[in-house]
Amino acid sequence: MPPRTPQTAERRHNRPVPLAAVALGGLLGSAARIxxxxxxxxEGFPVAVLVVNLLGSFLLGLYVALRQRAVVRRGxxxxxxxxxxxxxxxxxxxxxxxxxLGTENGVISIAAYVVTSVLGGLSVALLxxxxxxxxx
Amino acid sequence: MIQLLAILFGSLGAVLRYLVSGLVQERVRxxxxxxxxxxxxxxxxxxxxxxxxxADLESPVIVSLVGLLGGFTTFSTWMVETLGLGPWSVRAAxxxxxxxxxxxxxxxxxxxxx
Numbered sequence: 492m493p494p495r496t497p498q499t500a501e502r503r504h505n506r507p508v509p510l511a512a513v514a515l516g517g518l519l520g521s522a523a524r525i526x527x528x529x530x531x532x533x534e535g536f537p538v539a540v541l542v543v544n545l546l547g548s549f550l551l552g553l554y555v556a557l558r559q560r561a562v563v564r565r566g567x568x569x570x571x572x573x574x575x576x577x578x579x580x581x582x583x584x585x586x587x588x589x590x591x592l593g594t595e596n597g598v599i600s601i602a603a604y605v606v607t608s609v610l611g612g613l614s615v616a617l618l619x620x621x622x623x624x625x626x627x
Numbered sequence: 628m629i630q631l632l633a634i635l636f637g638s639l640g641a642v643l644r645y646l647v648s649g650l651v652q653e654r655v656r657x658x659x660x661x662x663x664x665x666x667x668x669x670x671x672x673x674x675x676x677x678x679x680x681x682a683d684l685e686s687p688v689i690v691s692l693v694g695l696l697g698g699f700t701t702f703s704t705w706m707v708e709t710l711g712l713g714p715w716s717v718r719a720a721x722x723x724x725x726x727x728x729x730x731x732x733x734x735x736x737x738x739x740x741x
Contacts, residue, residue, distance in 0.1 A: 510642055517641025521634045521698050529630075547703035555707055569645070572704075578641040580702035584693075586671035586730035587678055590738065608702075609723065616706040617714065627710045 512567045516574015524579050536600065537588045540581065544608055545615050547580035552616035556623025632687055633694025640698025659718065660708040663701065664726060670700035671730040675737025 524543050531539035554571055557563040585608060592600045620627055647669075648662030655661050674696045682689050705726055712719040 510645070513645045514638045514642050517638035517698050518634060520641065521637025521694060524637070524697060525630050525633055525694070544702040548706040551703040551707045552710070573645050574641050576703050577644065577701040578637055578698040580704075581697045582667040582700035582702050582705060582726075582730060583670040583674035583696040583734075584700075585702060586667075586734040587674045587738075589731050590675070590734055605727065609727065612702065612706040613709065613714075613723075616703070616710055620707075620710065627714055 509567075509569050512570040513574045516570040517578040518574075520575040520578030523575075524581065535596070536592070537584070537604070540584050540588060541604070541607060541611075544580045544585065545611050547576050548612040549615035549619040550579075551576040552619025553623045554619075556620040556625035560624050562624070629685075629687055629690050632691045633697070636691040636695040637698030640695040640700075643695075644699045644701065659712075660704075660722060663704050663708055664722075664729070667700045667705065667726060668729050668733045670696045672733040672737040675734035676741045677737075679738035679741035681741075 527543050527546075528539040531542055533539065551572060554563070554568075554576065558568060558572075589601055589604060592604055617627070644666045648666045650662075651665040652660070652662035674693065677689060677692055677696075678684070684690075684693070705722070709719045709722045712722055
């Protein structure tokens with residue numbers, strides 16, 4: 492057996508099983524995000540993106556806490572944390588929507604969107620961690 | 628039906644996020660979450676590029692690419708990693724500010740150069 496070098500450590504990423512777990516989780520997370528987008532479709536304020544980002548942050552906080560405390564032992568974090576909950580939320584749309592809100596609705600709606608998304612996201616992620624029994 | 632493309636490409640985006648953020652994080656050998664920073668800024672830039680290009684946002688190619696970027700970037704990981712740096716720490720504040728301003732800047736640059 493060859494010694495573990497940084498190169499072999501890097502190659503662990505390319506193993507097929509972890510990639511399949513991320514891909515399957517990403518499939519479910521993306522489907523859920525697109526489902527929420529269809530339900531909360533709106534012109535103007537990006538309600539759907541806010542909903543997925545807050546819900547996803549809460550659930551990831553909860554999952555990380557339960558996993559860290561070994562309450563949840565089964566299932567792969569690559570599937571749940573990176574795949575499902577990582578893909579359910581989105582940063583690209585959040586950033587582009589901030590610019591759109593700024594040019595169409597002005598600085599107050601930018602502030603409202605940043606505060607609800609970022610302070611809201613931190614609060615609900617913290618809430619999820621606390622409910623899961625972790626105090627970061 | 629076109630949404631199926633967005634879902635499939637979202638899955639591909641998740642795999643790319645896993646690979647790219649893992650490789651960036653290993654290169655840096657630092658516990659500041661630069662892997663997530665890298666994918667989110669690249670994704671914001673790319674979406675700015677797409678939206679700014681004026682292409683038909685309902686065409687299959689654009690729907691697929693937007694779906695890919697939705698899966699490639701992540702908001703939940705940003706939040707949880709920020710809390711992991713210590714809720715009231717300077718490093719947590721830095722992770723918030725750099726990602727937020729970087730994302731807007733990256734998207735704006737994408738929009739302008741397209």
